[in-house]
Amino acid sequence: MTELEGIITNSLSRFKKENPLYFQPHTLEEWETIWDFANYDANIYNHGLHQYPARFIPQLVRKIIKTFTTANASVLDIFSGAGTTLLECKYMGIKKAYGIELNPFAIFMAQTKLQDLDDHIVISSLAEIEKSFFDENYSFPLISFKNIDFWYSKNAISGLSKLFDILSHIDDEMVKRFYLLVFCEISRKTSFLDHSGFKMYRSKLKIQRDFEPDIWIEFNKTAQRNIVLLKENNTYSSTNESTQTLIYGDSRIVHPEIPAHSIDLILTSPPYGDSKTTVAYGQYSRLPWQWLSQKDDIIQLDNNLLGGNIKRSDTTILNLSKKLKEQTDAIQTADNSKRVKDVIAFYNDLYETLISATHYIKQGGYFVLVTGNRTVKKVYLRTDIIITEFAETLGYSIEKIYSRKICNKRMALKNSPTNEKGKTVNTMMTENIIILKKC
Structure with a gap:
């Protein structure tokens, strides 16, 4: 039995009284083979308060944390997104959890999901919100930000502006934050956005039908759903001494x-590639954050994420990976364009995150990355x-790589790796769970 298999086997006792909404492995074989979680709900408790692109699956996160840590551990997610890792650490009573995130809207989501909030106060506040919304004498300023008229009808701008002011x-x-997160969700639903992907396109069907x-109704429906989730969260969550730092x-x-x-453990899911051509986190977050902040700075977010700046396409990174050198050569041969610079810039940035992560992790600590392999040219x-x-090159041993089908993540079913109009392929349907150990 390898050291990793020994750790997994010893951890099985921690799963014996597991909450039925999570995964409960009984044998080493079950632990090693079950990764899909297709029959599990990813939107349990506060995890479901708002969606986010390529969001971590709570069952996957808990499985890894229970295996590689104890309650006295320190856990870090270097791409914390909407806060799934930190929220699971809170539920499990992990002593210290940290998350690093560059998207301000994702930070807002995570902060809201992590707060301790009395659902009775939330429920009583909804009646006051409704009363103000239907008060014809309620005075409010119209919100304005870049291209707001392009994405919303005049009536929607008025209604959303009134609701936001209330x-x-x-x-x-905390109640304000809870309801503003509801508002953020409906700010996308009530726009002209085409919701089939994460990039910003107007829906032709909505335009044709004069979408109003x-x-x-949209706010109340989403609020009621989130109140149910909050109630469930509060019946499950218990007071403990764990801390979460965003x-x-x-x-x-x-x-x-x-x-x-x-x-002790870094658990994270890095972007699959540069945001401009894979999952556009900035575009997904743009409208909600423009409403919240009335600023347009988030428009540049995707340029600031991994691979967003081709000036960072230093080819010395190719000396650190034989496979990267081989594949960038293939892209250059297939298409002599700047796409190879995008790829190199992304892996340069990714390597820098690994260097920084290595600064935090203990010797003997584990680094688990959930990644996807994309197609370019x-x-x-x-x-x-x-x-x-x-x-x-950074002093890790490679313990194991597992594979999982992507069943729960909200991703476009097709994309265009060649960037040629009309030529699409299926997007990635699997992820890899890479388990590293710091030597």
Whole structure:
């Protein structure tokens, strides 16, 4: 039995009294083979308060945390997104959990999901919100931001502006945050957005039908759903001494809030590629954040994420991965364009995040990455192999790579790896779980 198999086997006793909404392995074979979680609900408790692109599956997160940590551990997610890892650490009573995220809207979502909030107060507040919304004498300013008229009808702008003003005047900050997150969700639903993907396109069908959503119906429906989730969350959540620290910042740099060599487990899911051509986190978050902040700075977010700046396409990174060198050569041969620079820039940035992560992790600590392999110019990029080659240069041993089908993540079914009009292929349907150990 290998050391990893021993750790897995010893951890099985921790799953014996597992909540039925989560995974309960009984044998080493079950632990090693069941990764899909197709029959599990990813939107349990506060996890379901708002969707996010390529969001972590709670059952997967808990499985990894229960296997590689104890309650006294410190856990870090260097791409914390909507906060799934931190929320699971809170539920499990993990002593310290950290998350690093560069998307301000994702930070807002995670903060809202992590707060301790009395559902009775939330319910009583909804009646006051409704009363103000239907008060014809209620005075409010119209919100304005870049291209708002392109994405909304005049009636929707008016209704959303009124609702936003009402929510902004809620005295209880946690209740305000809860309802503003509901508002963020309907700000997408009530727009002209085509929701088949994460990039910003107007729906031709909505335009043709003069789409005029009922703002209150959409808000109330989403609020009622979230109240149910909050109630379930509060019956399950218990007071413990765990702490969760969110850091609004770049994972490519070291953050002093996280002590050096203090982390027992880093669990994360890096972007699959640069946001402009894979999952556009910034575009997905743009409208909600423009409403919340009345600023347009988020428009540039995708350019600031991994691979967003081709000026970072330093080819010395090719010396650290034989597979990356081989595949970028293939892309260059297939299409002599800047796409190869996009790819190199992405892996340069990804390597920098691994360097920073190595600063935090303890010797003997585990680093688990859930990744996907994408296709660029018909070249199937083996990010799993590239990461393991990078990791070896940083002093990690490669313990195991598992594969899982993507059953729950909201992703477009097709994309265009050649960027040629009308030529599409199926998007990635599997992910790899890479388990590294710091030597």
